[in-house]
Amino acid sequence: MKKLDMSGDREKTYNWFKTFSNSTYSCNVVMDVTKLIEYTKEHNTSFFINLLYIVVNGLNSIDEMKMRLVGEEPVIFDEINPAFTVMTKTGTFENVRFKNVKDYREFYNIADGKIDRTKNKVEIEKENYNPENCYDEYYITCLPWIEFTQLTHPIPDDKCSQCIPRICWGKYYEENGRYKMNLNITVSHIFVDGYPLSKTFIKIQDLLDNVEEYLK
Secondary structure: OOOOOOOOOOOHHHHHHHOOOOOOOEEEEEEEEEHHHHHHHHHOOOOHHHHHHHHHHHHHHOOOEEEEEEOOOOEEEOEEEEEEEEEOOOOEEEEEEOOOOOOOOHHHHHHHHHHHHHHHHOOOOOOOOOOOOOOOEEEEEEOOOOOOOOOOOOOOOOHHHHOOOOHHHHHHEEEOEEEEEEEEEEEEOOOHHHHHHHHHHHHHHHHOOOOHHHHO
């Protein structure tokens, strides 16, 4: 993590959006997940974990997605980690988190183990969903039961938390022989303008289009 100098061309935008009580905005984009589905079926792996790996590492390739406010200090992290929801036996959900790793198979095994243990929980932990001052994360969830076209997230008043991107995807569906899925990314305008957000979607789609090469 290192401190950011915001005195350049974007200083006015940065200072302007810091005055907002809620600086977040959201975008939904239809993604083509045909090749990921084919890969998942061929290798008998988890669609969720494969997509989680692609999304997290796609986000980490864009600097703005790694920028945060820590107190009043603008910083950029070297690497951001996944934090995602898993439904338990009780029908409620728990947050699962771990340090991101670049190696696909290591990432897959860590995620698979944590998901399995969390699914089989019968008692929910009493601690808060998100630890305080834990800014080096992406908050990720999914709605695999519906094909949504719009989605909003509950956003706290805390500006530091607002700067953590929130990601959700819906149920994939078939259209003209291809499989599509809506991906929602919610970001803070304090750091993320429309261009880097667009680059993020484009990067994730590129990874989805080259899944055989990427998931090695």
